[in-house]
Amino acid sequence: MLKDKIEALKAEIASLKAQKADEVEALRIKYLSKKGEVSALFEEFKTVTPELKRELGQKLNELKSLAQDRIAELKAMSAAANAQNREAIDVSRPATSAPIGGRHPISIVKNEIVDIFGRLGFTVAEGPEVEDDWHVFTALNFPPEHPARDMQDTFFINTNPDILLRTHTSSVQVREMERQKPPIRAVFPGRVFRNEAISARAHCIFHQVEGLYIAKNVSFADLKQVLLYFAKEMFGSNVEIRLRPSYFPFTEPSAEMDVSCTLCGGKGCAVCKGSGWLEILGCGMVDPAVLENNGIDPKEYSGYAFGMGVERIAMLRYGVDDIRNFFENDVRFLQQFQSAL
Ligand code: PHE
Helix, strand or coil, X not given: CHHHHHHHHHHHHHCCCCCCHHHHHHHHHHHHCCCCHHHHHHHHHCCXXXXXXXXXXXXXXXXXXXXXXXXXXXXXXXXXXXXXXXXXXXXXXXCCCCCCCCCXXXXXXXXXXXXXXXXXXXXXXXXXXXXXXXXXXXHHCCCCCCHHHCCCCCCEECCEEEEEECCCCHHHHHHHHHHCCCCEEEEEEEEEECCCCCCCCCCCEEEEEEEEEEECCCCHHHHHHHHHHHHHHHHCCCCCEEEEEEEECCEEEEEEEEEECCCXXXXXXXXXXXXXXXXXXXXXXXXXXXXXXXXXXXXXXXXXXXXXXXXXXXXHHHCCCCCCHHHHCCHHHHHHHHHHC
């Protein structure tokens, strides 16, 4: 009998319980949707004899509004409970700390180098990693047959010998000379690429920081003083420096700079191979030909440049004996530098 079914469903609906919003929604679908139980009774109602229609129709409508009211009530209760829960959150409770990453040791050291020169008035500039022959070699006075241009040292793009991955950040010297008139005083941090066999001491990708100062009456003594300041800031005030004559196509005269061994203090040990000295950078006075190539009159201006490998300095600084550690991203290695942020 439809009448009994209506009464049964009425009782069932009156005692419905639900807490969460999705439970309430499930009940709404169960009873009130097109295929729900209340609708099913409306279907059945179509077959009822005319004498009963009036009474049962009324009861059915009552059932429907009861169901709608009950669902709405449950919905309101669930929303209220939710709001209460939110108030129950103890905002003073310490959060479970999520592990945060740290800076990579190469970034730490690079930032430190840039900071030290920043204190001397050097600004920072960057240039592209994919470069052309002019900026990496020709403008820097590399003769056409220089071995650094060789395929064995340089990565070329698509065998086009004019487009290559820069082998040093000295290319940014050229870009800065194009961009502005002297005085120029800037450092250029960046990634460089060399077609070298990977070993504990060498990698095909590494980082350099280049420095360039061009103004009137810049002398080798200025260069030496700036590098001494840098070495003491980087490795401690007891460190000594030594400049050895060297050769680069873009500087004349050129030198390589050693610092007294950071491990043995100069007495001689395995790291400095008994010499007491560690080589950390190349430098020199900007070759007049380079100034001329870049539209700067060498009679009016002079300058110095230097370039250092960030990995090399980081290895000395932290006592890392294998350059490959910096590229493997082993969390156990990287975590050791977190406090050095
Ligand atoms: N570009 C040189 C190198 O990669 C370093 C250097 C920079 C030397 C500036 C002198 C002046 O080895």
